Amino acid sequence: xxxxxxxxxxxxxxxxxxxxxxxxxxxxxxxxxxxxxxxxxxxxxxxxxxxxxxxxxxxxxxxxxxxxxxxxxxxxxxxxxxxxxxxxxxxxxxxxxxxxxxxxxxxxxxxxxxxxxxxxxxxxxxxxxxxxxxxxxxxxxxxxxxxxxxxxxxxxxxxxxxxxxxxxxxxxxxxxxxxxxxxxxxxxxxxxxxxxxxxxxxxxxxxxxxxxxxxxxxxxxxxxxxxxxxxxxxxxxxxxxxxxxxxxxxxxxxxxxxxxxxxxxxxxxxxxxxxxxxxxxxxxxxxxxxxxxxxxxxxxxxxxxxxxxxxxxxxxxxxxxxxxxxxxxxxxxxxxxxxxxxxxxxxxxxxxxxxxxxxxxxxxxxxxxxxxxxxxxxxxxxxxxxxxxxxxxxxxxxxxxxxxxxxxxxxxxxxxxxxxxxxx
Amino acid sequence: xxxxxxxxxxxxxxxxxxxxxxxxxxxxxxxxxxxxxxxxxxxxxxxxxxxxxxxxxxxxxxxxxxxxxxxxxxxxxxxxxxxxxxxxxxxxxxxxxxxxxxxxxxxxxxxxxxxxxxxxxxxxxxxxxxxxxxxxxxxxxxxxxxxxxxxxxxxxxxxxxxxxxxxxxxxxxxxxxxxxxxxxxxxxxxxxxxxxxxxxxxxxxxxxxxxxxxxxxxxxxxxxxxxxxxxxxxxxxxxxxxxxxxxxxxxxxxxxxxxxxxxxxxxxxxxxxxxxxxxxxxxxxxxxxxxxxxxxxxxxxxxxxxxxxxxxxxxxxxxxxxxxxxxxxxxxxxxxxxxxxxxxxxxxxxxxxxxxxxxxxxxxxxxxxxxxxxxxxxxxxxxxxxxxxxxxxxxxxxxxxxxxxxxxxxxxxxxxxxxxxxxx
Numbered sequence: 001x002x003x004x005x006x007x008x009x010x011x012x013x014x015x016x017x018x019x020x021x022x023x024x025x026x027x028x029x030x031x032x033x034x035x036x037x038x039x040x041x042x043x044x045x046x047x048x049x050x051x052x053x054x055x056x057x058x059x060x061x062x063x064x065x066x067x068x069x070x071x072x073x074x075x076x077x078x079x080x081x082x083x084x085x086x087x088x089x090x091x092x093x094x095x096x097x098x099x100x101x102x103x104x105x106x107x108x109x110x111x112x113x114x115x116x117x118x119x120x121x122x123x124x125x126x127x128x129x130x131x132x133x134x135x136x137x138x139x140x141x142x143x144x145x146x147x148x149x150x151x152x153x154x155x156x157x158x159x160x161x162x163x164x165x166x167x168x169x170x171x172x173x174x175x176x177x178x179x180x181x182x183x184x185x186x187x188x189x190x191x192x193x194x195x196x197x198x199x200x201x202x203x204x205x206x207x208x209x210x211x212x213x214x215x216x217x218x219x220x221x222x223x224x225x226x227x228x229x230x231x232x233x234x235x236x237x238x239x240x241x242x243x244x245x246x247x248x249x250x251x252x253x254x255x256x257x258x259x260x261x262x263x264x265x266x267x268x269x270x271x272x273x274x275x276x277x278x279x280x281x282x283x284x285x286x287x288x289x290x291x292x293x294x295x296x297x298x299x300x301x302x303x304x305x306x307x308x309x310x311x312x313x314x315x316x317x318x319x320x321x322x323x324x325x326x327x328x329x330x331x332x333x334x335x336x337x338x339x340x341x342x343x344x345x346x347x348x349x350x351x352x353x354x355x356x357x358x359x360x361x362x363x364x365x366x367x368x369x370x371x372x373x374x375x376x377x378x379x380x381x382x383x384x385x386x387x388x389x390x391x392x393x394x395x396x397x398x399x400x401x402x403x404x405x406x407x408x409x410x411x412x413x414x415x416x417x418x419x420x421x422x423x424x
Numbered sequence: 425x426x427x428x429x430x431x432x433x434x435x436x437x438x439x440x441x442x443x444x445x446x447x448x449x450x451x452x453x454x455x456x457x458x459x460x461x462x463x464x465x466x467x468x469x470x471x472x473x474x475x476x477x478x479x480x481x482x483x484x485x486x487x488x489x490x491x492x493x494x495x496x497x498x499x500x501x502x503x504x505x506x507x508x509x510x511x512x513x514x515x516x517x518x519x520x521x522x523x524x525x526x527x528x529x530x531x532x533x534x535x536x537x538x539x540x541x542x543x544x545x546x547x548x549x550x551x552x553x554x555x556x557x558x559x560x561x562x563x564x565x566x567x568x569x570x571x572x573x574x575x576x577x578x579x580x581x582x583x584x585x586x587x588x589x590x591x592x593x594x595x596x597x598x599x600x601x602x603x604x605x606x607x608x609x610x611x612x613x614x615x616x617x618x619x620x621x622x623x624x625x626x627x628x629x630x631x632x633x634x635x636x637x638x639x640x641x642x643x644x645x646x647x648x649x650x651x652x653x654x655x656x657x658x659x660x661x662x663x664x665x666x667x668x669x670x671x672x673x674x675x676x677x678x679x680x681x682x683x684x685x686x687x688x689x690x691x692x693x694x695x696x697x698x699x700x701x702x703x704x705x706x707x708x709x710x711x712x713x714x715x716x717x718x719x720x721x722x723x724x725x726x727x728x729x730x731x732x733x734x735x736x737x738x739x740x741x742x743x744x745x746x747x748x749x750x751x752x753x754x755x756x757x758x759x760x761x762x763x764x765x766x767x768x769x770x771x772x773x774x775x776x777x778x779x780x781x782x783x784x785x786x787x788x789x790x791x792x793x794x795x796x797x798x799x800x801x802x803x804x805x806x807x808x809x810x811x812x813x814x815x816x817x818x819x820x821x822x823x824x825x826x827x828x829x830x831x832x833x834x835x836x837x838x839x840x841x842x843x844x845x846x847x848x
Contacts, residue, residue, distance in 0.1 A: 135611045142615060145608050175611065178602045184569050187559045187599065190635020191566060198634045210622045211614020214638020 101151035109298035182227035256286035349381035503715035525575035531740035533722035606651035680710035773805035
């Protein structure tokens, strides 16, 4: 089970500690140290992904773990062990991830959860729901409804281009889909959380838009399979599908025996507050707590102290960038851990922990041996910043160009197919 | 147009003044004076319904105004004159009213808005939407979803028994219907109001359930015709149906030219805060401000200082009560404005302003002449409390028994027919 501390005990401390501020809308580390992930894991009560757990994942799936897991980029979890155990017992689960469309194109950081989700869908052969939180973006960015829908459509094409199986993938916008028990689950959860609790978990203030204040259950409730009665494939799960748990008896904590299909959520760790709230409510709603697999932040070109932002052009490589833009941005902006002069560099080597090119290669260079060799050469000063940047430019140009090739083949009709409420 | 003070200016003062507290969830007047409606009208910035406006209503509809209007029970409005003017110009409008099911049966007080709504539907020949706020009741009363749905179904039968035309009436529960632009409108409004404003308008506190905090736009948005694209009859309106107003230009106040079909909302005045908020947001959403026709409270059997409550059995006559229960409750609980002894009563007469039997007859005795005669006789002491109670028992027994006869003929299939999302 996930951790000694209950979710409840840790849920009040989600906001700023002395220096770092992590909410689903703001990520900033301290000036000196960047993000302190140990602190985050301790404060929030999630678990580190251990080598043993990675080994178990590989054994259960008979698949090598994804580089993003092997390299500790997905570094924390809640109940991933429970998911693996139940999967081994023959129980199905489903994947849930999401995207808040705020610009017409995804950047590389946005891609991370989808890459791991694609790997998990393939390795476990499970259904996936992708929530497009157009409503959240309207509250947070002041977009118009039409604008949000246009961005959603474009972003959905990006997501489809990652390669998800249309037969097992349902992409939906909150503006279009509130079917099944989805809204009913939102209402149930809205009765279990009060304004005080939401304010302390999410940092809502008097100026926060009312819609945003009411939004957390909307992001929470795709964690429950009864929100998607049209995804029939999990009806065959041993732990049968029961759309309404209302008639079940509660224990003295107000909890009901859990029904429905388990859920695993790949996301960046800044989304943890939503799912901590979800995990507190789930037993009282008669559902399993969703499990999580959580990533550290993809660093901005300028360095590891924040996360990449779609609103700062120069901080990110977009999936629409041309090879020339990729080359120019990396050469110009990618923060270097190398030394000021070639002589010094040869003598002292680079600090690869803060070097953005090396950090980005950890995300996107598949070959473990090559990555190790580059790290070694660069840290020892035998490789220069210009050389590691050239390598990164190669890797990203390949990635982005091949992505763009797939993206160009995604038609409007394909978007409608993935987003159709259909028997699956 | 409705009043010199803008909605905005008056919206911050909706809560308690010195003595009386009126919110959508709490109604209590001062000990001495009961509810001070003049104060309410001034504070909230609505308008009194004048004899001239009643005359205009009668002229426009070529129908005598309903007793509840003639007798000043529906005493306040917002933009009713605008609705009448536009109707005279040939523009259609629709009616919107609602019900929060909290008990299996309606009481007489619940019936009031539906009686006036039925009259308005007939007089103007317009469509009607009836929102069942099951979600609100879950937040406020802690009902389970299944329980709320059962109450909704039973309450819908009561509403249908009032006699609404199924071809022009759509009854929906928020748990089932969030179609058309309904949720999109909720999201738009959720972006225009912040937490501070909602707290000052509705009195939300830290302990308020999160769902309830997010709820006001849900009650607000059935005011906009784009929430109901399946009600085609108003497409023929001169002021054409435009489901999405996003592309329209805004003026320097952020307001757009209004589209959609106008809405008239009959309700008790405690619901005004919801629609004050709605009217503030509507122009920025590109919609007409909904108009209102607002009732004073139906007094409890025990007297006029509060409103009838479904949770206090003895305060109300329920539509399920037997003739014997009606007789016993009125004889036992109906607050009398008569004197202590027959002799004193003959000498001083009754105070009909505080006499519940007389007040209730004002609501339910159709014959104006008879009501005037009873008022006169009773006030002069020529009629005794026992006699006016006997008259009230007659009137209510007739009303309730004939209601029960119609209610018994309402089948489950009829409920499904009124609640079906269908081309209308």
